[in-house]
Amino acid sequence: MDFVTLILNLDRKIIFGCVALLVVWPLLVPIQMPIGTTPEVRSIFSAIDALPNGSDVMIAADYDPSSKPELQPFTYSLLAHCFEKDHKVHILTLWPGGPALIQQAIEEVGAQYGKSSGTDYCFLGYKPGNAAVVGGLTNSITGTYPTDFYNRPTANMPIYQRVQRVKDCDYIVDIAAGATVEVWIAFASAPENVPMSAACTAVSAAGYYPYYQAGQLDGISGGMKGSAEYDVLLMDKYPNFKNGGARIAGNAVKGMDAQSAVHLFIVLSIILANICYFIANKRQREERRNA
Amino acid sequence: MIFLKRQLPIIIAFVAGIMMWIRYYIPSEVSTNLEDGYLEWVRIIVGFAAILGILSLLQHHMLKIRMKRPGFAFSYVTIAAFALMMFAGFAPFNFPGFAEKNMETGSLFNWLYEFTFIPMQATMFSVLAFFIASAAFRAFRARSMEATLLLVAAIIMMVGRVPIGDLISNATPTFMMFGNEYHFIDFEEWTGWLLNVPNAAAKRGILLGVYLSQIAISIRIIFGIERTYMGGGD
Structure with missing residues (x-):
C-alpha cells in the first residue's frame, strides 16, 4: 500500500489518538504562546473598565456544563473585573443547568474580593421563560425575582434600594451558549437603552456580528479564545492578576495551547487528505485513459 | 366542546396578541401593570x-x-439518577458527610452536580472534537468551487482564531502599502474580514427573513388564520 492510499484509508483511531495527544500534551507541558487581542473583546473590556466605580452591571450567565470550558473562564474574569472596579453585580441565568456553575463563580470571586451577597452582588438564580423573565426585569427586578438563589427576599437588600429595573443598570453582559443574546437585545438592551456586550461559544459568535456592526452589541467574545483575550487584557491592566494574587484569571489562557495544536493538526490533516485525494483522482483518470 | 377546543383559544390568542401589541405603542401605568x-x-x-x-x-x-x-437497562439508570437528584435537592436535612442541605455549596446535590453532572456533560461535548477532526479529514474535500471556498474559509478561521495564527502571521515578511505596513499572511485581518463582511452580510439577510416571517406568523396566529398550534392540521 503506497502513502496516498494509506492516508486516504487511515484508521480514524489514529486521528483520535493524535487529537488526544495534542490536547493532553500542551496542558501538561505549556508552550505559553502569546495571545493577541481582537477589537471585539477589547471593546467589552473598555466598556466595563470605563464605567464609573460602583456602577451596576447585569450579568446573564446563560449556559450549562457543556459550555463550561469556553464560558466559565469569561464569567470568572468578568466578575473579577467588576469587583476590581467595585461594580455592583446582578447575576442570573435563564438556563436550568447553570445555577451551580454561577454559584461557584460568584462565591469564589466574591470571597476573594471580600464582597457580600445582597450588598455588593446578588445572585438571582434561575427562572424559566426567557423573554418573559427579561421582559419582567425591565419592569421590576425584585418583582420578577422576589427571592434570590438562597431564598432571601430581594426587596430588602441594600443593592436593590437604588436599582429597581434593568434601566437602572449601567451595563448588560450576556454570557450565552444558546440564543439568549437576541432576547436580551430585543427585550432589555434596545428598548431600555442600556449598553450591552455578549460572550458566546465560538460556534455561535459569527451569528452575532450583525448586532455588533449595528452597535447593539459593544463587543463579542467568542469561545475560549475570547475568554483568553479578556484574561490577557485583565492581566495587562491589573498587575494583581499577573502576579497570581487573584487565582481567577488565566484559566482560558492555559487552554489556548491545546486548542492551537488541535486546530493546526486538523488544518494540516485536511490539506494532506486533499493532496492525496487529488493525486488518487489523477491516477484513476490516467488508468482510465490507458485502459 | 367545539367552542372550548376551537373558538376559545383563538379568542385568547387574539385578545392577548392585540393587547400586548397595543401596549408596546401606548406606554402608560395601566399598560405597564397589564x-x-x-x-x-x-x-x-x-x-x-x-x-x-x-x-x-x-x-x-x-x-x-x-x-x-x-x-431498557439504561432507563433504570435515568430514573434512579432523576430520583436521586430530586431527593438530594428537596430533602430538608443534611445527608451524612455533607455540611449543607438542598442546593447550598457543600450539599449532596451540589456534590452530585459538580462531580457527576459537570464531568459527564463536558465529556459528551469533548467527544465532538474527536469526531469533527475525523470527519474533517475524511469528508472535507475541494470537490467543487463552493466546497473549495468553504475549505479555504474554514482553514483561515481555524488558524486565525488561535494564538498560532498570530505566530505564523508575525513570522511572514511585511510590505508597505499606502503608508501602512502589512504582513503577507495576516490571519487576524483575514478572519476579521470574513466575519465582518461576507458572514455579517449573509447573516443579516437571514435574520431579516426570519424576523419578517415571525411577524407574518404572529399576525396569522392573532387573526386565527394559523391554527396548527392547537394541534390540528387546518
Whole structure:
C-alpha cells in the first residue's frame, strides 16, 4: 500500500489518538504562546473598565456544563473585573443547568474580593421563560425575582434600594451558549437603552456580528479564545492578576495551547487528505485513459 | 366542546396578541401593570412545562422498561439518577458527610452536580472534537468551487482564531502599502474580514427573513388564520 492510499484509508483511531495527544500534551507541558487581542473583546473590556466605580452591571450567565470550558473562564474574569472596579453585580441565568456553575463563580470571586451577597452582588438564580423573565426585569427586578438563589427576599437588600429595573443598570453582559443574546437585545438592551456586550461559544459568535456592526452589541467574545483575550487584557491592566494574587484569571489562557495544536493538526490533516485525494483522482483518470 | 377546543383559544390568542401589541405603542401605568401581570402568567405557564417534562421523561422510560425494548437497562439508570437528584435537592436535612442541605455549596446535590453532572456533560461535548477532526479529514474535500471556498474559509478561521495564527502571521515578511505596513499572511485581518463582511452580510439577510416571517406568523396566529398550534392540521 503506497502513502496516498494509506492516508486516504487511515484508521480514524489514529486521528483520535493524535487529537488526544495534542490536547493532553500542551496542558501538561505549556508552550505559553502569546495571545493577541481582537477589537471585539477589547471593546467589552473598555466598556466595563470605563464605567464609573460602583456602577451596576447585569450579568446573564446563560449556559450549562457543556459550555463550561469556553464560558466559565469569561464569567470568572468578568466578575473579577467588576469587583476590581467595585461594580455592583446582578447575576442570573435563564438556563436550568447553570445555577451551580454561577454559584461557584460568584462565591469564589466574591470571597476573594471580600464582597457580600445582597450588598455588593446578588445572585438571582434561575427562572424559566426567557423573554418573559427579561421582559419582567425591565419592569421590576425584585418583582420578577422576589427571592434570590438562597431564598432571601430581594426587596430588602441594600443593592436593590437604588436599582429597581434593568434601566437602572449601567451595563448588560450576556454570557450565552444558546440564543439568549437576541432576547436580551430585543427585550432589555434596545428598548431600555442600556449598553450591552455578549460572550458566546465560538460556534455561535459569527451569528452575532450583525448586532455588533449595528452597535447593539459593544463587543463579542467568542469561545475560549475570547475568554483568553479578556484574561490577557485583565492581566495587562491589573498587575494583581499577573502576579497570581487573584487565582481567577488565566484559566482560558492555559487552554489556548491545546486548542492551537488541535486546530493546526486538523488544518494540516485536511490539506494532506486533499493532496492525496487529488493525486488518487489523477491516477484513476490516467488508468482510465490507458485502459 | 367545539367552542372550548376551537373558538376559545383563538379568542385568547387574539385578545392577548392585540393587547400586548397595543401596549408596546401606548406606554402608560395601566399598560405597564397589564404587561407585568401578563409576563407573570407566562412565567407560571412555562413553569408547568417542567412538570410536563418530568411526566414525559418518566412515561417514556417506564414504557421502555415495561416493553423491555433494546437498552431498557439504561432507563433504570435515568430514573434512579432523576430520583436521586430530586431527593438530594428537596430533602430538608443534611445527608451524612455533607455540611449543607438542598442546593447550598457543600450539599449532596451540589456534590452530585459538580462531580457527576459537570464531568459527564463536558465529556459528551469533548467527544465532538474527536469526531469533527475525523470527519474533517475524511469528508472535507475541494470537490467543487463552493466546497473549495468553504475549505479555504474554514482553514483561515481555524488558524486565525488561535494564538498560532498570530505566530505564523508575525513570522511572514511585511510590505508597505499606502503608508501602512502589512504582513503577507495576516490571519487576524483575514478572519476579521470574513466575519465582518461576507458572514455579517449573509447573516443579516437571514435574520431579516426570519424576523419578517415571525411577524407574518404572529399576525396569522392573532387573526386565527394559523391554527396548527392547537394541534390540528387546518
